[in-house]
Amino acid sequence: MISSLAWVRKGAAQEVPARVKLTDEDFSRISAQMGDQLKLAKDDLAAMQDDDDVDHDATHSDTDMEAAVPEQAEITETGNELDIYKLDTYDDDEEADSDGPDEDGRISLFSKVRGLAYHNSNKEDPYIELGDSDEDDELDEMRISPTDNLILAAKTEDDISHIEVYVYEESEDNLFVHHDILLPSFPLCLEWLDFPSGNYIAVGTFEPQVEIWNLDTIDSLFPDVILGALPSSQTSAADKKKKGGPLRTAKRSNAETHVDAVMAISWNTVQRNLIATGSADATVKLWDLNRPETATANYTPHRNKVQAVRWNKFEPAVLLTGGYDKRVCAFDSRAPDTVAMWKLSADVECLLWDPMHSERFFVSTEDGLVKAFDVRLGTTITHTAGNKSTKNVNEPVSDSLFTLHAHDSAVSAMDLSPFADGLLVTGSGDKNVKVWSIKENQPICILSRDIEVGKVFSANFSPDAPYTISLAGSKGKVIVWNLEDNANVRRAFPIRQHRQTVPTQSKEPRKELVAMEPDDEPEDDDADDVPLDDEDEDEDHV
Template identity: 45%
Template sequence: MFGRSLLNRAAAPAIRSVAVKRTISTSRIALSDKLFVHRDTSDNNANVKFEFTPENMERVKEIMAKYPPQYKKGAIMPLLDLGQRQLGWTSLPIMNTVAKMVEVPPMRVYEVATFYTMYNREPVGKYFLQLCTTTPCQLCGSNEILKTIESNLGIKVGETTKDGKFTLVEVECAGACVNAPVLAVNDDYYEDLTSDTTLKVLESLKIGNPLKAGPQSDRHTCEPKGGLTSLTSEPTGPGFMIRPDLLPFMISALQWVRRGAAQARPDKYDLDEKEFKRINAFAAQHLADAKDELEAAEKAEKGGMEVESVKAMHPELAEYNLDDYDEDQPQGQEATIFSNLKGLTYYASNREDPYITLRDDADEDQEDIMIQPTDNLLLAAKTEDDISHLEVYLYDESEENEAGMYVHHDIMLPAFPLCLEWMDFRVGRKSNMDGPGNYVAVGTFDPEIEIWDLDTIDNMYPDAVLGAQEKSKKKGAKKSKKPNNEYHTDAIMALAWNKQHRNILASASADTTVKLWDLTTQQCAHSFSHHTDKVQALAWNPIESTALATGSYDRTVAVFDSRAPDARATWKLQADVECLRWDPHDANCFYVSTDDGMVQYFDGRQGGTQPVFRLHAHDKAVSALDVNVTVKGCIVTGSTDGSVKVWDVNDNRPSMVTSRHVKSDIGQVFSLTFCPDAPFNLAMAGSAGKVNIWDIATNAGVRRAFEGRSTIVASARVDKEKIVAMASDDEPESEEEMDGADIDMDEVVDSDYEEESGEDV
């Protein structure tokens, strides 16, 4: 009896454990939900089918292409996110579909989806409210924000409103403590909230017109609550989207000049009386502005305190007025750059000066500046340290298998250059001459557009300046940054000359406007303000001469007839616009590149439509793009990742032909452009401040891809791909410097490149 009692006592815990397990497994659903992650419902079970939309399937292919075949499972998280964005939540059918795509057991996907809280495994409202309630937000009043939301919507944390519009949850951290308290609505952050501003956000969501995301106070992003104390105005450099460490040497823009456009023997700059007065008038405005700025700076530095001058002075020195010898001219006398040269005799050239008996080497050898009919000019906007200038390269490819390039002349620029546009419409001193000219329009960080004559060497000042502002009558008054219809008020980011209406030049600016300039009057003819952020790119349609395409940092592209700008076609993008090009082989379509590495091809006749094709060209921003006007389907892209890629997009099926890693030579790629006379010669430049010309036809893959669409022959044998580059400044220039140096000056530069191709080369 005693033994049986001991046996019963020993068995009791095991019996009780089994009983508890049976009770749990057979209890009501409310209890079992705490133990089971998933329970089938009518809209969330394995029998429900899920398929990605055609648009998202293209995105799926792009995601999968980033992973090697043996590592497909690496795509689980982005594919789950894509599915959730399509359906609104991560259902079991989405998990099963992703498992099939990456070829893993469904359990592997379930593990990921149930571990990360960003995947919503239950339906959520149209607006998914995620309120941060951790310490920084709590100290700034997130508890009051939570009460406001619950009271206004009539729900608690974890619940959804009856109309399915709102779901409210708490999150551990939004990662924006400096703007606490923070409420995330889907992907948008609403910051610096109070109870009142929270109510405004909720009401705007209810009517379907959400307020602008970001701080709901007067703060700009995360600036101090008292306002800026250091940079109280927009800095003048280094520029938009350009890092300061790239500035010591860089080329920001390239532009070809076709053969025969340049004057065979360029003119030497002639400073006659008429030109003297012209540039003196131009410079007076800038000097007056500079003087006002200097006076304002000196006044601020002195803090309004006057410094008494020393009264005592020796009588013999008094007549020289040494205290005031460096003061500005008396009021009423206009200051100019030539104010101290009134009694100076000047000559148009050294040859006319009787006191100069030795002749310059340049005067003795005029052949050095001759431009042959077979020569191309290549323009490069270059910055070295704080000095910006326009370099005019002469590129000669007249002899077979040989090419040369050197700086023919250069032009000093007043500010950091952003864009170049060649044109042949005559302006300025030569406007009355017959025939086309040879000019370049330059856009810089200044709000003015300078037009320079490329057929004149040693120019001192541009032939025309578009958008020059008149000096304010009020002394010391700051120039307004507010956009207007007469001139730009911020940096010039893009230029486009109309080749059919030759007197029209279009400009895009950081002041959010696009302007059309009449080169005959040098005045603004029209101004358009359809963008809400900086306008980065624009291009005239090659067939419809009045159709203009513009791209902006507001992530939109617009196409409109400049005669009726209100009838616009607009496309919304997922990233900021970098480059914009019309297709010369189908004038109805255009290419646009963005800073997320994408190139998209749109039909310009159908606004708001999906792209004809989307190409994930680079992992970083596609900062350079050009379309070959001769070879159909040949485009080239360059990126800040330091690579240049040639693509075949024929039949709207893009494929990479070849790629070069050029970061070690030209740095991050900022500009690419095909030569108009030699369609396979590609000029490229970037953050290293060097210009290289790559003959892509010397690549076997390029010859095979475009053999039927050009004059190149795929079977032609080329021993080495050809890259023409400028010699380094460190290389010896004279025969004495070259003594003992084993340097082949004719060798084509090609050693710093790495290549990969879409085909076996």
């Protein structure tokens, strides 16, 4: 399944991505950050093995043990024949083995990797003899044209999660996987950013940290930045003594880091060093990318999991949030004591600011509705010290500019064209994708189709083309849908005004749907029912 998509605008990607080359400083930095996690994993494994040994000893009788003695003796008798191969000392090294813990008790992540020789080019490797043409072909395969988009897909199959980096060649209607990035946990959300200037993707997963990966580097072993990765020196001794260690203690919210899954990420395109995140721990946090270890601000406008966060590009300090407490909140991140709130009939699935009108936003919900609101007309609530709401939220559902019964199940995907005013696309667990005109707050469905991605989990318009949208869902494949030549869309919107001038080498008409089929991945009909916690199965969603 694919849980989230993100576009990279044309020209943002490096033409030929670099291969990772770690320095000694990089090894030290990564080992220090990962040492505690590796030690905890090893301790947990040892504890499990000890428990298994106890159970094994309790269930075996003395007669079973006696029966095993002759077999052991028989093995010992043949031991002399194998001594010549020195199998007992095969793994020993004359030098100190770096596989053990360091002086601080941490386990090195790269104990067996640092000694490996790596060459940036095959020409530098004395053991590889390739002609220039072979290396040129390899470079051509890796090359990304300035006219190409990247599409990033958060994909999970066979319990393995990764980000697939697709190249979309619009002029050729071609889509293919360029490279991928392995992830440690199930991905929930993606957000592209270019701070510092570059090409990065922020990933929210079931872990409480946010990983930021450099998309211009392939074969990376570790993200460039981790939001919320506290140094091991800040881990208390009391936490280390608890069973399972500091990463597995009871979840207790704090102002510095998330303690549960990160469900939403929004990058501020004006204040480019700022990222907002929403979490299953019911908090919204503000991060400064210049000092990513801890959050710079902590907000608690919701009383349940925070599903969506969005910055307003016209008012860059205003943040819109939605949660599983059936409400949407808007507030100034510099003065969060006053919050505008809208009560809904169901939990929030998606949030959008209108890219053409700064005062309007849209929310989709679990009961299949899409609603439009004016940010100036919300119910005002205030916070006291500790950010606890002082007003009872058991209020009637807020009035909206319009309410649209879009689908028969949760509207899990929604996006607005950044160029064509009023062009809305929604997707749902009912497997249908619908195209709407919402001009003058009068929604009209102009197109509905099952495009065979399964349950639709993500829909994102291209940042460069007003009528091109990517979609993905439970079948684990990405579809790029070109709406420009659809007759219904052409009647509803002035296509000529936004005509996509794409040079093509083929005289054939452009494809309406562009896809790359997955490797026979079966559709997971229960993919949208993955719980964030075992005890919350009845209320959680992807």
